[in-house]
Amino acid sequence: MTSPPQLYAVASVLPGRLLGVDAGGSGTRVVVLEGGRVTARPDGPPMNALLTTGWTGQLRDIIAAAGPTAAGVGLPGVRTTGQARQLGQTLARQAGCPVHVTGDADTARCSAFLGAPGIVVIAGTGSVALGWDGERFAYAGGHGFVLGDEGSAYWIGREAVRAALRFHEQVGGSELIYRTVTQATAPDLEVLIREVNAHPAERGRLAALAPGLTAIAGHDPQAQRIVRCAAGHLAALAESIRRRLGPLPVAGAGGVFRAPAVWARFAELTGAARPLAPPAVGAALLAATCTPDRPSASCSFHASPASLTG
Numbered sequence: 001m002t003s004p005p006q007l008y009a010v011a012s013v014l015p016g017r018l019l020g021v022d023a024g025g026s027g028t029r030v031v032v033l034e035g036g037r038v039t040a041r042p043d044g045p046p047m048n049a050l051l052t053t054g055w056t057g058q059l060r061d062i063i064a065a066a067g068p069t070a071a072g073v074g075l076p077g078v079r080t081t082g083q084a085r086q087l088g089q090t091l092a093r094q095a096g097c098p099v100h101v102t103g104d105a106d107t108a109r110c111s112a113f114l115g116a117p118g119i120v121v122i123a124g125t126g127s128v129a130l131g132w133d134g135e136r137f138a139y140a141g142g143h144g145f146v147l148g149d150e151g152s153a154y155w156i157g158r159e160a161v162r163a164a165l166r167f168h169e170q171v172g173g174s175e176l177i178y179r180t181v182t183q184a185t186a187p188d189l190e191v192l193i194r195e196v197n198a199h200p201a202e203r204g205r206l207a208a209l210a211p212g213l214t215a216i217a218g219h220d221p222q223a224q225r226i227v228r229c230a231a232g233h234l235a236a237l238a239e240s241i242r243r244r245l246g247p248l249p250v251a252g253a254g255g256v257f258r259a260p261a262v263w264a265r266f267a268e269l270t271g272a273a274r275p276l277a278p279p280a281v282g283a284a285l286l287a288a289t290c291t292p293d294r295p296s297a298s299c300s301f302h303a304s305p306a307s308l309t310g
Contacts, residue, residue: 007038007277010114010285016069020284021062022107023047023055023075032066033284038277041066049077049087056090063095070098072287074107074279100287104279105130105142111282112251112275115289119241119248120275121234121266123256125207127152129237133245140240145203151233153256157206159226160213161196165189174222180212214259230256231265238270251275 018033021044028044044062047055055075063071073091078084084101091099105122109130112120119131126149128142145154164181167173168189185192196205217227238250250272257263266272 007036007114007281014285014288016288017067018284018287019063019066019068019071020107020280020282020287021059021071021073021075022104022278022280022283023059023073024104028058028062029278029280030062030066031278031280031284032068033281033288038281038284047075049075049083056087059091060094063091063097063099068097068287070100070287071095072100072102072107072283072285074102074104074283074286076104078103098287102283102286105139107279107282107286108253108275109282110285111277111279112253113249114276115285117248119238119245119250121238121250121252121270121272122254123152123230123234123252123262124254125149125153125203127155127234127237127254127256129234129241131238131241131245131248133248136245138241138244140237151230151237151256153207153210154203155233156213156226156230156256157209159229160209160223161189161192161206163222163226165193172222174220176216176220177213177222180216181209184209184212210256211259214256214261217259217261224261227259227261228265231262231269234262234266235269238272249273253279 014033020031020033022029024046026046028047030041030044032039032041044058046052047058049055059073078087078101088099088101091101105128108122109120109132112118117132117134119129121129126142126145129140131138141148143149149155160177160181163173164178165173167175167178182189199205213223214227217223242248250270251274252263252266252272253275257266
């Protein structure tokens, strides 16, 4: 595929064949960056260092099949510097090339600004923000669905169900949200209540309701309120980092921002722009900066909270 001018300007001066792997709960995206050109490779299976098994062998096979000079891997569930370093060393021995392992928020941050300073707010099943000012990193959010994840798909879906329950009990909510929720789950809300309470850690059950809720925001005041509140929570993550690192540019990444209503309000509050490249490209860029002949402060490890992916 042809690289956008900004990415080509950065990538064309990088030596070798660089592999970028963006692992996640819904699948793993893989690209090769070579001569300034980005080439997509076959997707891999879902991977999470905490929630899935067999991913070490799967990563080894992905790297071996691409034959890179260096590889970068953004992996959810990686929690510590030591864990990342050990994983990178293990994969490097098996694959025969340098492998840089980091959390998936770091690859999203790098791809959003092509390695330049900035703040990325990630809103998928969970929510988190990571900022870098050229020297310092700062996190906000990422505390998991019990203690946080405000503005995420899970949060939006849960608010939709709450509004449906209020309508059902005639204490508020809206009929349109009620119909949206019951059509997407089961006509009987009692079934949904039992399933959610019986399997509270299965966040996808509620996160799947987010697109339906955001789609009706232009027609339903209660849905619009939920969407604006979600965008406000996500903007607060960016503001938290700005207080610590200064007035950095902001980008929004993740499936929640595909909803026009969420993106419009978030961009209004933060001045955010779309990421300059996908996270897999960020992983490839981190592979380049962390090779022995191209050390950079931007490749310092920053583990991402496990709540980022499903």
